[in-house]
Amino acid sequence: MIPWELLDSVQVPGNSGELRLYKRGREFSIRVDGCELMNSSAHGSEDALAELACAKVADRPNPRVLIGGLGMGYTLAAALSRLGPNARVVVAELAPAVIEWNRGPLAALTANPLRDKRCFIREEDVAVVIEEKRCNYDAIMLDVDNGPEGLTRKSNNWLYSKEGLEAAFAALRTEGVLAVWSVSSDRSFTRRLKQAGFEVKEVSAYARGSRGGGRHTIWIAIRGS
Ligand SMILES: C[S@@+](CC[C@H](N)C(=O)[O-])C[C@H]1O[C@@H](n2cnc3c(N)ncnc32)[C@H](O)[C@@H]1O
Numbered sequence: 001m002i003p004w005e006l007l008d009s010v011q012v013p014g015n016s017g018e019l020r021l022y023k024r025g026r027e028f029s030i031r032v033d034g035c036e037l038m039n040s041s042a043h044g045s046e047d048a049l050a051e052l053a054c055a056k057v058a059d060r061p062n063p064r065v066l067i068g069g070l071g072m073g074y075t076l077a078a079a080l081s082r083l084g085p086n087a088r089v090v091v092a093e094l095a096p097a098v099i100e101w102n103r104g105p106l107a108a109l110t111a112n113p114l115r116d117k118r119c120f121i122r123e124e125d126v127a128v129v130i131e132e133k134r135c136n137y138d139a140i141m142l143d144v145d146n147g148p149e150g151l152t153r154k155s156n157n158w159l160y161s162k163e164g165l166e167a168a169f170a171a172l173r174t175e176g177v178l179a180v181w182s183v184s185s186d187r188s189f190t191r192r193l194k195q196a197g198f199e200v201k202e203v204s205a206y207a208r209g210s211r212g213g214g215r216h217t218i219w220i221a222i223r224g225s
Contacts (some may be wrong), residue, residue: 002024002025004022004023004024004029005022005023005024005091006022007021007023007101007105008020008021008022008097008101009021010095010097011169012032012094012095013051013094013096013149014094014125014155015154015155017032017033018032018033018159019031019032019095019098019104020032021097021105022112023079023100025183026040026073026180027039027040027041027217028040028105028106028109030071030098030101030144032057034220035146037071037073037145037146038071040106040109040205041072041084041208042213042214043209044154044205044206044207044208044209044210044211044213045049045181045205045207045209045215045216045218046071046072046074046075046078047074047075047077047078047209048078048142048171048203048205048209048218049075049078049141049143049179049181049205049218050067050075050076050078050079050082050141050179051078051177052179052203052205052218052220052221053079053139053141053177054078054079054082054083054139055082056068056139056175056177056220056222057130057138057139057165057177057205058082058083058084058087058174060138061086062088063083063084063086063087063088063103063138063139063140064087064088064090064092064136064137064138065079065083065087065088065090065132065137065139065140065141066089066090066092066126066129066139066140066141066171067079067089067090067092067143068092068126068129068140068142068143068144068159069093069094069142069143070093070098070099070102070103070121070125070140071095071098071143072092072106072109072110073102073106073109073110073113073114074109074110075141075143075155076089076091076110076113076119077111077113079141079169080113080116080118080119083118083221085118087118088118088120089116089118089119089120090122090129090137090179091114091119091120091121091122092122092124092125092126092128092129093121093122093123093124094123094124094125094144095152095157096134099114099121099123099132099221102114105106105205124186125155126142126162127155127156127158127159127216130159130164130167130168130171131167131171132171133171134170134171135170135171135172135173135174136171136172136173137171137172137173137176138172138173138176138177139172139176139177139178139179140168140172140177140178140179140183141169141179141181141206142159142178142179142180142181143181144156144159145181146182146183147181147182147183147186147189147217148160148180148182148183148186148189160189160192161194162191162195162196165178165192165193165195165196165198166196166197166219168196169196169197169198169223172223172225173223174223174224175222175223175224175225176219176222177220177222177223178198178219178220178221178222178223179200179218179219179220179221180218180219180221181205181216181217181218182216182217182218182219183216183217184216184217185217186204189219190202190219193219193221194215197222197223197224198221198222198224199221199222199224200219200221200222201219201220201221202217202218202219202220203217203218203219203220204216204217204218205217205218
C-alpha cells in the first residue's frame with residue numbers, strides 16, 4: 001500500500017483548524033483536523049450536486065450560479081459542462097490555499113475549470129457572497145462541509161440556519177434552486193428549508209456515481225414565484 005504524502009498544510013481562515021492536502025499515487029485527499037472533507041476517488045455525488053441544480057436552470061437565457069466550496073473542483077467542472085456559453089459561475093472559496101491547489105497539483109483532476117472564461121473565483125466566505133445581493137442567482141450549490149453542520153468551521157452553521165436559508169432564498173431569482181450536499185439525511189434541515197419558503201426534494205446520490213459506493217444526500221430546494 002502506498003503511504004499518504006502530505007503536500008501542504010494551512011490554517012482554515014477564521015478558526016484554529018488545519019486544512020491539509022495529501023496525495024497517494026493518483027489519489028488526493030483534503031482533510032480538516034484529520035477528518036476527510038473530499039477524496040478524488042469518490043466524486044459522484046459532488047458531480048450530481050451540479051447536475052441536479054443546473055438541469056433546472058441551464059435553459060435560462062443567462063444563467064448565473066454560485067458554488068460554495070471549491071474543494072477539488074468536481075462540482076464546478078460538472079456545472080460548467082452542463083451550462084451554456086452565456087452562463088456565469090461564481091465560486092466562493094474560503095481558503096486561498098485550496099484555490100492554489102486547484103491551479104497546481106489538483107488541476108489535472110478536472111481539466112482545470114478555473115481557467116474557463118465563465119468561471120469567477122471569489123476568495124471569500126460564501127455566506128458573504130450570498131448576502132451581497134437579492135434576486136441575483138438562478139442556482140446556489142453548497143458543499144462546504146459534510147452536511148448541515150459546520151465541520152470546516154463552526155460559523156458555517158449559519159448557512160444551514162433559519163437566517164442563512166432565508167438569506168439564500170432572498171439571493172435567488174424566482175424559481176431559483178438551492179442545492180445542498182450532505183453525507184447523510186437530516187430531517188430537521190428539511191423542515192428548516194420548508195420553513196424558509198422552499199419547495200423541497202431530497203435526492204440520494206452514489207459517492208462513486210455509476211460505480212456505486214455509499215449514498216449521500218442532496219436537497220433540491222426551489223424558490224417558488
Ligand atoms: C467538501 S469540499 C467541496 C468539494 C467540492 N464540491 C468538489 O467538487 O470538490 C469543501 C470546500 O469548502 C470550502 N469552504 C468551507 N467553508 C467555506 C465557506 N464558508 N465559504 C467558502 N468556502 C468554504 C473548504 O475550504 C473546501 O474547499
